[in-house]
Amino acid sequence: MAGPSRSAAASAAETTRQTAEMVTLPSGASYPKFLEPLTKNEQALLDSYERIKHYEKEAARLKAEEARRRLDEADERYRAKVKERERREGKVGDEEAEMDTEKPSSKEMEMKPEDGAPEGEESGDDEATERRRKRNEEISRLRKDVDERSKREAEKEAARKREEAMRLELMGGPDAKKKEQKVAEGEGGDETKKRKADIAEEGEKDEEEAPTTLKSTLAGPAIKKKRIESNPWDDARPKPSLIGNLDGGTTPLHDFSKTLGMSNASPDGTVLFPDEGQRAWEPPERPADFLDGCLELELDGFDPDGSGNNTLAIKFHAPHESKRFSVNIAGPDHGQYNDILFHFNPRHFQKGGQLILNTRKESMWGNDVSVPLSTLPLMFGVPACTLIVQINDEGFDVFVEGQHCARLEHRTLLPKGKGSLFLQLPSSDDYGNPEDWMAYRVWWGRKPSMVGADLSSVAGVNLYSSVHPRKLFVSGLPKLHSDPEVDLRRAELERAFRKYGGPSGAVSVSVQKGSTFAFVEVASEQQADLALLEMANRYRINKARRTKHEALMEERAAKEALESGGVAKESVDWD
8 A cells, every 4th residue: 555655645746846847938927837838829928928028128228218318418408508607607718718629620520530549439539529519509509599588678678668658758748758868869869860960961961052953954943851850849848649638638647537536635535545755556576465565544434324435446557467456345343354345356367357346254255246347448458547436325336437337235234333444455365376456546535426327237236125035045054065965954954944934834945056055035024033133143144135036026926916906925936
């Protein structure tokens, strides 16, 4: 029995040895030796694997060479820039000259190496010469770019000076003549004077020689060069302006129109900014926040009953490339402008240009009133623009260049009694992006209402009752991201306001996905007032505003009830 057992053990050991023995290919692939001989498919698979590995190695090699080449080029460019900078600063003098003299000429580069010179040295010299040539080309290109940039800047500066001279000439200011002469002299005034003198001298010669020419030739009238006449206008007074003569005078950019009556001497108001010696206000280039460098002014003498000051005027300029700017009016207890009664914010490039009016309460913005800038007078890219804000019983009426643009109705109670409001021109938005504009002048006082009789085309004007009698607006809720969250929010509000739903306890709740607010409609106006008192400590709640659709539906219901002899309902259902 021992013989067969030893034979079986030996066979098992041989099998294990063959299984453990592996064949490794150059590509890195390996397989057990006992699988030999391999089939055609197995051999093809191994060949494919070896080919793929070869391609991967070749790709890695080419990638490394490309990276090395890019590094060399970047190093050459950096050295060229450093050398160019040192050349400008005068730090490189004789050393650079010596290097240029030692640089071989093109003929020398083309010459064959001397007999006996090693082939490696010849190739090394060729590589150094090629690197030197590339470096010189890079330096030449950089110099050309710098020269072209300087030329473009000079052309822009010259165009700006010409535009400024033309503007001053049209405005007819007292210094227009002097500035125009300075600009002309700065752009080659000596050549202009010389040219005028030559023409005048030639004209005088022609006048002296004309009689003799006529007598001798008798060939008709002689051609004379036109003499340059001197300026008939007195330099002491400004040049006439066709635009200014339309109303008998011109308005400086930094001042209000005389027809508004908003000067320092006006009896119904005063200029709050600038004081004597101050210049126009501009926000800093890199403000830390919207309070850093902002302009804050106190608007005193305001009275909600209408007997105090009610009109704010701002003369400003916003360049064409400006993205936005804003104006805030707040009460005395604004808390670092966390509570804002009126927010005026034109946004140049948002949705084709939008004017945003809004309020802020406890650092949260309300629903904005949006007006397309295409329907309003230009506020960006014009030399100056006038903004007027009038505060009345309905809200804040906004006028731009005399046009009634929009109204922001009161959403927060104004301060009681006679007191002060506060004007703020922020230096940046809420995200720290600086605002680009300039405020020339600010006036505050009392003026008659500029509101016209027809308000149908004025944005933000609600021609119907502004407050819904039974609808409540609940804000400051967590944002909803899914439909189940919407259902839970609706069920929560229905349970919370059930006792204000009358005998049946039925209340209507409207919740939208992605919102942080909700609408709740209770049984009656009395129940709505009671809910405002009792639920104020649990929710941020106030009366909702009626929409135009709801008002039209109520009018239709009242009309139908009147025709049928019934009683009109207090309001209608809404979604």
